[in-house]
Amino acid sequence: MSTGAPTLPTGMPADALGHRRHILDLDDFTRTELAGVLTTAQSMRQVLSRDIKKVPSLRGKVVVTLFLEASTRTRVSFEQAGKMLSADVINISGSGSSAEKGESLLNTALTLQAMHADLLIIRSPHSGAPYFLARNLPRTGVVNAGDGRHAHPTQALLDLLTMRDHLGELAGRKIVIVGDVLHSRVARSDIHGLGLEEAQVVLSGPPTLLPPSWAALPAHVSVEPDLDAAVEGADVVMALRIQKERMEGGMLPSMREYSRRWGVTEQRMGRANPGALLMHPGPMNEGLEIASSLAHGARAQIEDQVTNGVAVRMAVLYQLLTGTTNGVNA
């Protein structure tokens, strides 16, 4: 019989992540650690497809989500992941909490630590906020669920899992990321993760929204503002969400011009490799950065990305909250 012939390397040390209390970005991950999380996520995905979508692993653990910025899929998927592992999940948003009364982020976090929260999952508009908390919370672990323009590690993990499901090993594969790369925490974390996988990353989009200092980019990353040229022979095309406020700030041409030059269309996908994947971290502006016919077409992985998001967040919670050296309220 087949036991699922995992496409990911196995045989990693069973507690490869056991030392880790926080996940702030993928830049401090090793290949082994990354492979461990993705293998665990594949097993977690199987729990998602059962009739009884719950296992008792994190019984008695308290996970708090603190979202100081709007989010549907990330917050709900962390909540669902925690609940399926039997953790108690408490959700706090900026509005309606003491943050509204002007309580500092640190005091809010210390309050939650005093309530014996084992893990704090934070989304913040300010780059670096999760790092600040990780330094100042001696007993509660921190997961970065998106900080400003900086990082979104669990999004990168779900993107990597989705790519590996279809492409297997990613070494040497060509991944195009198109859109507002300059302000994108998704692109930054994906670049770190894809670097560990030894994939080639090509960034495309309006020159005003691409990294200004190209020379400082890591060796596996290149820039090609012309999307037609960038997509040539690509294995994955990932469109980023265009934030309409960037247009008002003068960093973007008109919507029509953006869509004409950098929108992912059928014709452009035709230049990519046969079987190339189309991805988008969501929420999508259909008809702007991605054609509607493509967004719901055969190549689109967008719903798989959402499902994989729950699986990788289950893996992350499991890795951080079990094992002997998790160091939280032990």
Place this chain on the structure above:
Amino acid sequence: MPAEHQLMSADDMRRVVSRIAHQILERNQGAANLVLVGLQRRGVPLADRIAAAIAGFEGTAVPVGALDINLYRDDLTSHPQPLVRPTELPVSVDGRVVVLVDDVFYTGRTARAALNALMDLGRPEQVQLAVMVDRGHRELPIRADYVGKNVPTSLTQEIQVRVSEFDEKEEVVLVEHERKVLT
């Protein structure tokens, strides 16, 4: 290198698998309603071997599944973190006789976790347990239905069941350690 000595050779293991296959058929009056479920990791190839033996005797292909119990452990915060491997059952366990297959039967905590994991997947008519080696030291009121070999052990000893899928050679060995080992 800790000292070790062989308890069973590959031939011994093959004979034990044949015997357990016969015992399962005898007890359940055939293979009609059976499903074999190997516990990750070494229970899985052992379940495959029992299924192959049953196919040889009866001409019936018994479905074989794999169960990972790590998400059901009772020591997740006091033990090095285990890697969660896939759980895959080719058929629903509802109304079937499930034979759990594992390599070493020790405290009974793995079997307890396996029962909970199985119940979350359906409602079997009956659950039985087959093990290659029973080394004693039970901590829970659980027994095995089919035992390859009973081996009295001390807590500083370890039993390793080696299978060709994961190990260099097929055998069962007893390893002597200086102190008690976590397994």
